[in-house]
Amino acid sequence: MSRKITLYDTTLRDGTQAEDVNFTVPDKVRIAEKLIDFGIDYIEGGWPGSNPRDIEFFQAIKKSKVPLEHIAAFGSTRRAKKSCDDDEILQALLQAGVPTLTIFGKTWDLHVTEALKISLEQNLEIIYDTVQYLKKRVDTVFYDAEHFFDGYKANSEYAIKTLKAAIEGGADCLVLCDTNGGTMPDELVEIIEAVKKEVGDYPLGIHSHNDGDCAVANTCLAVKHGIVHVQGTINGYGERCGNANLCSVIPNLQLKYGYECVSSDQLKKLKEISRFVNELGNLKHNIHQPYVGRSAFAHKGGVHVSAILKNPKTYEHIKPELVGNKQRVLLSDLSGKSNLIYKAKDFGLDIDPKDERLTQLLQQLKELENKGFQYEGAEASFELLIRKAMGTFQKFFDLLSFRVIDEKRSALEPPFAEATVMLRVGGEIEHTAAIGNGPVNALDNALRKALERFYPNLKTVRLVDYKVRILTGKDGTKALTRVLIESKDDKDTWGTVGVAHNIIDASYQALVDSIEYKLFKDAYK
């Protein structure tokens, strides 16, 4: 069972075909370095010749610390009317200067006759010719059989012929691609078994797309049925619905099936890799993502929580630590004192179970939760709450008043938003004003303007996210509002929360918590 699986990542090529994914060249190099550390065997860096950025990548990667034997360039077979020597695509591939090339060719007769508009026989020649030409010039040539499964269903005999052309050309692996992503797992397995009868134990690979929401299952089943080379992307980035998600495929193959993919130390970096790539792509983390999401091992229901406290196996399919994740018991379910003490320890606070203030804190927490506060994603507010209750917090300023004016002077112009704030800081009164893009932004600007004179370290704080949620739908604009703010400085990221009928008031609470947390951590942590 400990067959070694070759991992081939195409985040930097097929991944960037996603509508919302875009990497700079330095980003691509950083990702490649990270993926090699993680244990990926091959990184497909791009299609040189299709765009200038991809050519640049192949220049930049040579100056990085990534060993070139791990880098692959991607391209198509030669054009019908050109020889290999004259074909710009193949020449650009060779100029990329990497020892591994991946070439895609047509399997599906429909594509050959309708898209390429050539004869079926000509296509076979092109495949053979391209593979053998490149194989003489580089170490490794992988052959991607585009639309393999759809092609096989349309004309199985011809589909097999295309694979045999690539074998004759000397391809190192035949990668069966589910390009349109709609193949169902049972069909996929059946077709792989049929291919094996035709090509014996020639090395096979799989490249799945997620249009039927089965890319991960298809990839894992393919390996179970003898495939040795797996293509996919980090977080499942890719055109349309994405490619097979390596962040799910790798732990499935390794922890469920026992195949050898990466070392167990490398596997512990899975969550970090997933987040790193999202950060560089400026995309949100999917909290529900299998294995690596923030919620992947989070427990909410009362029945589940009491069972996992007895034995985690009862509601967890693997140990979260194996993939660098951790178990979470959601705060809303933390009603007992022991849970609160446990949580306070995370913040470096030791609370005596007999401390009277603990009872008051529990009562306060209950009232706040009834008002609509919740501390998931707002751990900084939660820490401040505990510290204030336990007397381990020191005030940095007091609000005396604020006023926000939002004025629209004609139907055509956007409104003008202005805020004034009056604060007491130490013995001094600070009274100032600022404008903004809207009332909350104006208030944020005025608060910082007032405080930065006293606390210049606030200049490093950026608000990275601002979320508004209306808690009770039926009262229209009178409804209760919850605001969640995420802030960041050069070291940390922290979340804060505010709840009020008035959105400005709710935002104010979350803004003040964000500022207080920053000042507290810089002074005392």
Next chain:
Amino acid sequence: MSRKITLYDTTLRDGTQAEDVNFTVPDKVRIAEKLIDFGIDYIEGGWPGSNPRDIEFFQAIKKSKVPLEHIAAFGSTRRAKKSCDDDEILQALLQAGVPTLTIFGKTWDLHVTEALKISLEQNLEIIYDTVQYLKKRVDTVFYDAEHFFDGYKANSEYAIKTLKAAIEGGADCLVLCDTNGGTMPDELVEIIEAVKKEVGDYPLGIHSHNDGDCAVANTCLAVKHGIVHVQGTINGYGERCGNANLCSVIPNLQLKYGYECVSSDQLKKLKEISRFVNELGNLKHNIHQPYVGRSAFAHKGGVHVSAILKNPKTYEHIKPELVGNKQRVLLSDLSGKSNLIYKAKDFGLDIDPKDERLTQLLQQLKELENKGFQYEGAEASFELLIRKAMGTFQKFFDLLSFRVIDEKRSALEPPFAEATVMLRVGGEIEHTAAIGNGPVNALDNALRKALERFYPNLKTVRLVDYKVRILTGKDGTKALTRVLIESKDDKDTWGTVGVAHNIIDASYQALVDSIEYKLFKDAYK
């Protein structure tokens, strides 16, 4: 192949176990109504007795237009030390007053001995006893075999005994649950085949979780192997990594395997259902979601685009229209006039395809979409937009100016919010002021106060929902804001939208659309 599959939706129960999913009772009722229209057979509304909101739901649903035979209540088997007559859980289930109950019981010996701390034999009695007790009192009892696959792997003989206890009790269907979500597809199929040998053709169901990223594949394979009852949630909501996503399962079963799930007209509402549930949950649409995502049929790569223009089948696994989605070509937007004409017909508006204003309208619509407008859930705004462009709308008032002041006088008191508005109505200028619970509510109150003198029918309008969504997360409080408002009078319900950096401005746009729509429909429809 046209075996009928029973669809059992648990968005309102298991879906709300997700960390970020929360519905009000009216939201739950609206979702239930929508799902029944869509063709779902059973809707699991909640666990009565576990929390007050679920009890409220079962009261509210009886006043809705949903036929009760489609509603199920969920709960556990009776406690070990109680009789069925004394057990609060079972009594609360019966009090829910619905004809279908779903009961989960323990399969896994580990859970029986470690979590319940009773003997294996006692657990079998509990299952039998609970099912037979309820089956005498309601029409249908589904038995959810919790942790079935893990339990089977640990002790197959005992796992089968638990199913047989439920059969003896008279359960209408045995639902095999992959509660921890880590079962791989090949294991799952093997176990289902083994179960069939033991229970013959007794009706079986499947309930999958997505911890191994295989929930959809597992569900589809289960059906392929004889299962007749499918549980899942819209958009795959659910605890940890979510449940099987019905928005993928249903089209896979129907379009790929040819099973009968919903009608083809209902299937065309798939995208709408997915977005509707996200909107009520205030969650982002996943653009890459299979079948229903905005990117699911979007083509970026040059090779792909030229091929799909020749024949869409070359890079699309199904026709997007079958699930209410559409093809998008990312480089140049080709969204057609014909769609707009088709949509306008819904509003009773006949547009001549050669009308020049149509071209301008398309251009305007494109610009609005780029700005972040979207018209799902805001059809009234969309109708106004078309009518204004086509010259079939008449203005009822003009805004001259508004001003909103939000003032906080001390740290302890809530702020004071006041709005002034100046409008021109006919030849008159109306200038007035109002206070509110917050700036948007104050503005809403002032607008109505100014207009009700001229249009007393506005008094019947209530805002029933107000939702705020921040569109670009990374700019903090400067981010773009989208406001969705739902309004109601004694006859109709309508949705409107506004988008601006300034939340007050966005709210104002949606409020004005709501008022204009009301005045227009009362005068002309």
